[in-house]
Amino acid sequence: MEPILEVRNLTCGYQRLPVFTGVNLTLYPGQLSGLVGPSGCGKSTLIKAILGLVRPWEGEIWFRGKQLKPGVAPPKVGYVPQVETVDWSFPVTAEEVVMMGCYQNQKILPWQSKRERNIARQLLNRVGIEHVAHQPIGNLSGGQQQRVFLARALVGEPDIVFLDEPTSSSDLQIQHELLHLLADLNQQGLSIFLSTHDLNSVATHLPWVICFNHGLICQGEPIDIFTSAILEKTFGTEMVVFHHQDRILIASSGTSLRHQMQHNLPAILRKTASKTK
Structure with a gap:
């Protein structure tokens, strides 16, 4: 299969400080991929470089062979x-935000056509929120x-969609619903690439994972990639990986120890009390 996007030996930075160096990455049509790594490791910079929002210092970006x-x-x-x-106080409705995407096509007229409103309504329906079309985005x-x-x-009608930390600042229910929606869109043929530092959501919902920390660490299926050694190299701290049936659960070693102490605390207190008597 021909790649949809290739990043070749890419190096990016700000002022004189490099963010990452020598990154090579290949994405294929129909792929649903998650870029995972700690905050500040260069995930957003990589996405912005691919989108042309950040000029790379070195390297090449290829899209469909060009x-x-x-x-x-x-x-x-x-x-x-x-x-x-995003400025959520800006006075626009959900429908108007969607129609802003039409301006990417170098639209000349300053007002929206009936066709554009229909497109916006169809897309809001596609993502399950047509009923909020006329509500202010901030509400x-x-x-x-x-x-x-x-x-x-x-x-x-893009070939691929990039999402930068779409599950940050969201509760578990919102994360679950959004990732299921992305999986449904992917099943319809849309290629999706998202960045996140939420390991457990990625392990549950995404079939392909790219570990990143100022450079590419490793990539593959979650069952192969999410090991203590790879995650420690990615996040710079010891991680514990639990396998339960077909699910993977991940926690830092400190968090795991605290949970274990909380679970065993009643038994420890009972033993202490018996010895006192």
Whole structure:
């Protein structure tokens, strides 16, 4: 299968400080991939470099067999930014946010056409929130806001969508619903690449994982990649991996020890009390 995107020996940084060096990465059509690593390790910079928002110091980016010019976005690509970068007080409705995606097609007229409104409504329906079309974006829940921006990213019928930390600042139910929605879109043929530091959500929902920390550490299926040695190298701390039936649960060694102490504390107290008597 021909790759949809290739990153070749990519190096990026800000001012004179490198963020990552010599990154090589290949994505294929129909792939659902998660980029995992600690905060500040360069995940967002890698996505922005691929999208042409950050100019790389060195290296090449290829899209469907054609090399992209530095600072130029690939065609037919969608992007969902981090929620922290969005001004949720801006006075627009969910439908208007989705229609903003139409301006990527160099629209000239300043008003929306009936066709664009229909497209926006169809996409909101596709992500399951058509009923909030006319509500202000700031009044929506975190999960609904994420779905609005996902619908916006789908306006141009992209070949691949990039999501930067889509599950950050979300509770477990919202994370679960969003990742299931992404899996459904992937089953419909959409290639998806998302970054996150939430290991357990990735282990449960994503078939392909890329461990990253100022460079590529390892990649593969979660069952092969999520080992204590690889995760310690990725996150810089000792990690404990539990396998339960077909699920993988991950915790730091300190967290695991605290849970074990809490679980055993009643028995320890009973033994102490008996010895006192």
